[in-house]
Amino acid sequence: MKRILLALAFLLPGMAIAQSKPNIIFILSDDHAYQAISAYGNRLVQTPNIDRIAHGGALLTNNLVANSICGPSRATLLTGKYSHKNGYTLNEKTFDVHQETFPVLLQQNGYQTAWIGKLHLGSLPIGFNYFNILPGQGHYYNPDFINNNNDTIRYKGYVTNLISDFFFNWLQGRDTSKPFFAVIGEKATHREWLPDIQDLGAYDGINFPLPSTFFDTYDTREAAKDQDMTIDKTMRLAEDLKVHQPFGLQHYEQDKPRLQQWLQKNYPGRNFSETELKEFYVRQGEYHRLDETQQQAFNHYYRDKVSKDFDEKKLSGKELVKWKFQRYLKDYYATAKSLDRNIGKILDYLDSTGLSKNTIVIYASDQGFYLGEHGWFDKRFIYNESLKTAFAIRYPGVIKPGTKLDALVSNTDWAPTILDIAGAKIPSEIQGRSFLPLLKHQPIKDWRKAAYYHYYEYPEPHHVSPHFGLRTKDYMLVRFYKGVNSWELFDLKKDPNQLKNVYNNPSYVAVKQQLLQQLKALILEYDDQEALEIYNHHL
Structure with missing residues (x-):
């Protein structure tokens, strides 16, 4: 019997790979706030299918982004690098597809790859056997898609439903001898928040409470x-x-x-x-x-x-x-309703076909979003609602259901973690680290104590001053420049909503000096020359 199995592995190498390596689905939504998800504590709106992923695996409670804006977040996903290293600091630029990205490495390790839905990087993707993507921001109704034959085709229907349909079609026609990796790039819940027709008015019966900081x-x-x-x-x-x-x-x-x-x-x-x-x-x-x-x-x-x-x-x-x-909020949540429903369709499909047994499912948003906190919508700021993003992962047989990971994780860590899961070598150029051991409840002694952040876009479209800084478990330190030149320091234990800047408070001199040293160390570690110059000359 052993000889027969060895012979089959020799004759059918693709099949052997498919049996030993897990499939990976990465569902990436747009502007979906973690506080809009019931797994993160929302009690007025339920997201049962995102919750299925979280309850069946792990929920990250401190997943932070390196630059809270759509395109740069996707560039960080693909490269595992900060914006200043992958070159995509601002929205509406053209991403350099010829730099090393992890889907190319997955292909080299026997994976069949696909990106379906929103990409928003100003270029056609490389490293994917199949893609069918929205041009730019895309449209909610009757949208255009660009496929890997470079054809632009308009389809009748609602974008979230269409993205699911294209994913199912690809799954059914893929090379089943290989494991697959697929990004499902959702347009929801991006502005202007257009719900599916069946969801219009879905939350009209709820009077949403104002956030405590609404009239900040x-x-x-x-x-x-x-x-x-x-x-x-x-x-x-x-x-x-x-x-x-x-x-x-x-x-x-x-x-x-x-x-x-x-x-x-x-x-x-x-x-x-x-x-x-x-x-x-x-x-x-x-x-x-x-x-x-x-x-x-x-x-x-x-x-x-x-x-x-x-x-x-x-x-x-x-x-x-x-x-x-x-x-x-009524339109925002109604738009998210179809997002969660379609995630349910994907999970049900995996169950019905038996794929769920060997398929990792990840749900994340490209960054956080303000749902009225500080009187705002949108993102950009380092403050928590923008900095922190949803991330849930289900890995059957490996991640214990109901796991919660409180460690500081950056979206620079997403790419190396996926490569680690796939058994692929992680290039030294990647600035993030795999947190797979943490998901397995295996401690990493030197895991980060502070997460680095740098936002660039100014003045349009929302006049948010560029800034860099760090977030630790208990503190946040920020340096704003260009529009506004100032430092901010927040004691997150005493001030979780970041309302009181204590940078010039004499009681925090020792804390401030320690955080300044940590910030400079991160700037040097990640080789952020622009931040270093500002730090050195305008401290």
Whole structure:
């Protein structure tokens, strides 16, 4: 019998690899806040299928990103490097696909690879046997996809459902003699938060409580005060909350006077023909993609219900801001509902085919997101709601169900951990480390005591000053530069919401000096020359 098995392994090397190496699915959502997930303690909204992953394996409670913004986070996933090393510091750049990425290494180690859905790196991926990706940010309804034949095709339907369908199609047609690695890149829950039609109004029966920091005055925090990402002033009634938003031409005559008034204000002295008026009316945002059935559903909900409620209440001041907050969360959570439902479909498919026995499933978001904390939406800041991101992993037979990992993990660690799982060598250029031993309850003596962070994008689109810093278990130290030049220090035990900057507090002199030394050591370790120059000259 032993000789027969050896012969089969010799004759069918691909099959031997498939039997010995696990499949890996990495579900990467966009802007899905950890505090929006029931496994992380949300009691008003349930995410049963993300919870299935967490309960069946491990939930990371301190998974932190190195740069809290969409494209750079994906670049860090692919490279295991900080933004200053992989070259992708800002959104809307072009990622250098010719640098070493871990999917290429997986291919070299016998894996079949795929990326399906949102990529958002300004370039077509390398290292994937198959891809079918959204151009740029993509669209929620009737989106375009670019496949690995370089064809751009528009598909009818809702983006989250389509991404799942493409994944199932690929699974069914893959080379089953090889293990597979697949990224499912979700568009949800990115702005402007368009739910699937079946989920419109799903949370209208809930009155979401305001976060305790909602009316934050940003005392002692100059950079937090000088930003443009508040629900009050930045969030748009029409584009974001769909108040009086046109869905098709059904309400054109009714809205025409308001449209003409707006155009006269923003385009003084210009005359628009009737054809131009109609074209301008229907081509706002992505709503021109809606077909007639979708338009009717959106008009029924947003025009007949939401806009009517807005008009009847005639709110202003803080009451208007509270109303905007409620509408924001209702759309945000409704958009996340289809995300969780489709994750359930994926898990059910794995169970029904028997693949779940040898398939690792990871769920993560590209970064955290503000759900009204500090009065904000969006991300970018080093503060906890933006810095910390969801991460759950199920590894049958290896990770004990119900595991919670409290260690400080960075998204630079995602790539080396996947390579470690796959039995592939981790290149020395990768700046992160595998946390697989920690998931197995095997201690790592020299595991990080502080996580490094560096954000760059300024001034557009949200006027958040660039900054670098570190987060330890108990403290956060930050250096803002360019827009605002300041240091911030927070005692996370006493001030978990990062409201009181104690950098100049005499009681924290010793702590400050220790953290400054730690920060410089991390800057040198990760070779961040820009941060080093600022640190040395503006301490």
